[in-house]
Amino acid sequence: MKFLKNFLVVFSLLTLPFSAFAVDENFPNDKVAIWGDFSGITLDVKLIGGAPYDPLYEVMIPIWEAKTGGKVSILSKKSHFELDKEIKQDIAAGNISYCVVSNHTSFATQYGDIYRDLNGIVPKDFLAEFVPLVLDHSTVDGRLVQLPQHSDVSNLWYIKSIYEDEDNKKRFKAEYGYDLAPPETLEQWKEQAIFWSDPPNFYGTQYVGKEEAITGRFYELVIAEGGALFDEGMRPVFNDEAGQRALQWFVDLYNAQAVPAGVLNYLWDETGLGFASGTVALNLDWGGWGAYFNSADSKIGGDVGLVRFPMGSGGKRGGWSGSHTYSILNGCPEENLEAAASLIWILTNHEAQMHEARGGKLPTMTRVWKDIASEMDAEGNAFMSDLFSTFSASMAEDAFTPPLIPEWIPFSNIIFPELQAAIVGDKSVKEALDAAAKETDYLMQDAGYY
């Protein structure tokens, strides 16, 4: 029965939260519009695909085609990890003559100089609408190679009712000696996750457990614990005490069965859908799930709380952050550049960002942050107002990108199996981090950092 319920939740969730939307095709709230007559121009594009991304394309691209006379030919639409591999193969094959491609601030540095500098292609007054720090993160070697669509940073979602239950409060106080409230520190998070766990029916928390996802999570815990991945000379230092404390946190939760047994195979969909299925008490995730978590389609709709990323022993919060972006390739013919800029505009403009923000995605335009907060306040939507104030504070005070270096993904591929090895007990925390540090040292030497 539990299976059937979970199964139905998972499959219904895959489509429900991200549906098409209506826009005013005159884009009245956009101060800058980039229209033109692009009849006869077909833009070849490669995009990140999936339920959270497709509705925007399905609405905006037909409008763009109708208004400009141009055509969009989607050559490829897949997850960013798959798109990343495809772009690398395209570079090797010299097949980079398409125009627009989805990008990410964490990935962009790998691809060398295949992108055009958007300064000069996208009007300055449109660029001025974006949060300056986000544009900084979109800049590689002094060139603005991508225009951000939305940003991500994570905060801690929790099921409210279990925290309000008097019996739970009494039991928790008796066991841990302090009042039950959503965690403020990593230590409290761990203790509460263990307290809530009743495997296999209910888990205290969960984490994304593989690939760059767990690397990023480890990275932000290292920072929260007062450490760093690299020193100033880019030598790996994540195997110091702060790094060990960060990794031990993952290990302790796994050993206490406070996270699902299969967590090391989880990525974003699994954790998001798992929390929405009501079987996890605390879930670290981005804002993009927010509206859905609290909707009637989720089993915890109306029962969702949110707090800032708990603090580590280093007095800092986690804040691993990045932005989903669009780039224009050097191979895009000159005569198509204006059309390409126009297409990027319609996918990142005020209207597009407001729509995305209504679902909980974090805008990259300064004005959208204010407008979405006003809209939610006017609607009396306390949940979404709280979401934006919490995430706004995180973006302003906690957010940091991974090192914006081409070696980020190869580094991630070195460290994540070692993190997993420690979590499942194949290696001690120290052994795993030392092994990863040694291999990373070779990587950085080969890359010429020292």
Place this chain on the structure above:
Amino acid sequence: MSRKFFSGPFILILPSILAIGFVIIIPLIFSFYTSFTSYKLTRPDSLFNFVGLRNYERLIDNTKFWYAFGRTILFLAVVLNLELLFGLGIALLINKITWGQRTLRTIMMFPMMFSPILVGFQWKYIFNDNIGLLNNFLYLFGYESAIPWLIDKYLAMGSIMVAEIWANTSIFAILLLAGLLGIPRDPIEAARVDGCNSWQVFKNITLPFLMPFIFIALTIRSLDVGRAYDIVHIMTGGGPAMRTELIWTMIARIGYKDANMGFANAMSYVSIILSIAFTYYFFTKLVAARRDLGQQ
């Protein structure tokens, strides 16, 4: 000499030679060359950065690669043997049927019709620790713990083997069934007249006749299984902690995700040794089996 070289037969096979050259030989030479360079997909200019044997020297010291190599041999050995066993059993059973054999043969081939990606997703959800069919089936019988099928040191590899065997046993079955249908009836009937029981008939007549088919099937499948990638990639991605890492998931990650194609190609060429060894072994056995049957 030149007249012979440009003779009619040579001209007739020239298109084939050119096609093979373009499709097989040139890519092979190119990839072999890149294994001596520091070629990175994202830096096309590195194609000309010749590093000699450096990639191969690093490979020798790379324990992760050799673990993946050993794991691939284990995977090959277990999967091939079980597929042979199940395939032979299915072929023998279907061969006994006189009514509905065609329908059963078609049904038997269903798993082969699924793409490996789909098979991977299907089994990934069956073995999922939380919403998976298997764990929830076990809960019905009062089992109270979520078994981490795709995480556990032994179960993870076993789960992938189950998926691989499910998807491909029918290849063995269909090849062996073809062999069974081709066996002459006379020796079997003569043996039965001489008083042999079913086991003796199988052991002394059916199996020797089947051996060439078995070795052909083993050769084909050893090449297939040795290149296992899709199912493993979908089910576990080679993890966790490289517990299910096989040669090709490792090579794909280094080649495409890290974009380190020079090193990945060096790994590929070392890995080919495995395929050559299995193919050579099975062909030797095939020749011996045919010799035993009095065939060339």
